[in-house]
Amino acid sequence: xxxxxxxxxxxxxxxxxxxxFRCDPISEHNRLYWYRQTLGQGPEFLTYFQNEAQLxxxxxxxxxxxxxRPKGSFSTLEIQRTEQGDSAMYLCASSLYGxxxxxxxxxxxxxxxxxxxxxxx
Amino acid sequence: xxQVKQNSPSLSVQEGRISILxxxxxxxxxxxxxxxxxxxxxxxxxLISISSIKDxxxxxxxxxxLNKSAKHLSLHIVPSQPGDSAVYFCxxxxxxxxxxxxxxxxxxxxxx
Numbered sequence: 001x002x003x004x005x006x007x008x009x010x011x012x013x014x015x016x017x018x019x020x021f022r023c024d025p026i027s028e029h030n031r032l033y034w035y036r037q038t039l040g041q042g043p044e045f046l047t048y049f050q051n052e053a054q055l056x057x058x059x060x061x062x063x064x065x066x067x068x069r070p071k072g073s074f075s076t077l078e079i080q081r082t083e084q085g086d087s088a089m090y091l092c093a094s095s096l097y098g099x100x101x102x103x104x105x106x107x108x109x110x111x112x113x114x115x116x117x118x119x120x121x
Numbered sequence: 122x123x124q125v126k127q128n129s130p131s132l133s134v135q136e137g138r139i140s141i142l143x144x145x146x147x148x149x150x151x152x153x154x155x156x157x158x159x160x161x162x163x164x165x166x167x168l169i170s171i172s173s174i175k176d177x178x179x180x181x182x183x184x185x186x187l188n189k190s191a192k193h194l195s196l197h198i199v200p201s202q203p204g205d206s207a208v209y210f211c212x213x214x215x216x217x218x219x220x221x222x223x224x225x226x227x228x229x230x231x232x233x
Contacts, residue, residue: 004164031219041211042125042223043165049145091164109155110221112164 002026004113006092012119013082017027020078025094032075033110034067036060043091049075050097082111082120089115124148125213127224136233140198144211144224147192151213155221156185156196159208168209169196200229 006025012039013019025032035043047057051072057108061067064082069075079086095111126145134140142156152173157165171178171185171194178185184197198205211224 033219033221042212042224042225043221045220048219066130093164108219109167109170111167112157114162114164118211 003093004094004111005114006113007092008116009109009114010117010119012121014121016081018080019076019118020076020083021090021092021118022074022076023092023094023113024074026032026096026111027073029094029096029111030072031097031108031110032069033093033095034075034077035093035112037089037091037115038087046077057118079118082118082121085119087118089117091115123224124151125211125224127211127227129227130225131146131228131230133232134232136203136231137200140196140201140205140229140231141225142196142198142209142211142227142229143196144196145192146194146213147215148215148222149192150215151185151222152216153214154194155186155214156183157210157212157223158205159226161209165210172179198229200221201229203233204232205229 003083007022033048034046037043043101047059064080067077093112096108097108155170156168158168159165169180169183169185171187187194208226208228210226212221216219
C-alpha cells in the first residue's frame with residue numbers, strides 16, 4: 001500500500017494527558033498537511049510542511065499543539081494537556097508540489113490518510 | 122464564517138440518474154476548486170478539480186462546472202451508481218496559499 005498512513009487509528013485519553021499522532025505520507029511527496037474534522041463539519045486546515053519546513057499554521061493551532069517533520073518524511077502532531085474540545089478526527093494529507101499537471105495548474109492535489117480519531121474523556 | 126457552503130446536507134438519487142451536488146463560495150480570491158468523496162472510517166479521496174480559468178472539467182462520469190460570476194460550482198455524476206454513496210466535500214484554495222477550505226459536505230445516497 002503506497003497511500004498515506006496514520007497511526008494510531010483511534011486514541012482515547014483522559015483530559016490533561018498528552019497525545020502524539022504519526023503520519024507517513026506517500027513516499028515521494030514533498031508536502032504534508034494536518035487537518036482536524038469535527039462531527040458534521042468539513043476538514044479544517046491546521047498546518048503544512050514543505051519538506052521539513054513548517055510553512056503555514058492556522059490560528060486553530062493553539063500553543064498546546066505542535067507538529068514536526070524532522071527529516072522531511074513522516075510527521076508527528078502532539079497535543080499537550082488535552083481538552084474535551086480536542087476530540088475530533090485528525091487527518092493527514094500529502095502532495096507532490098511542482099510536478100506534472102499540478103505544475104500547470106499552479107497548485108497541488110492533496111491525498112488524505114484514514115485519520116486518527118481522538119476522544120478526550 | 123463559512124467561505125465554502127454546501128447548503129444541502131443530503132441528497133437521494135435513483136441508480137442510473139444524474140446526481141447534482143452544489144457548492145457556493147464567498148471568497149473571491151479562491152482560484153482552484155476541488156471535490157472530495159469520503160466513505161465512513163476513511164479519509165477524503167480526491168475526485169476532481171477545476172481551475173478558475175476554466176468553466177468545466179470532465180473525468181469519466183464526473184463533471185464539475187464553475188460559474189465564477191455567481192461564485193457557484195456543481196458536481197454532476199452521470200450515471201449515478203450505488204458505490205457513489207458517500208459524503209462529498211467541496212473545497213477551495215487561493216493560489217498563494219496552500220490551505221484548502223472545505224464545505225461541510227453533502228451526503229449522497231444512490232438508491233439501487
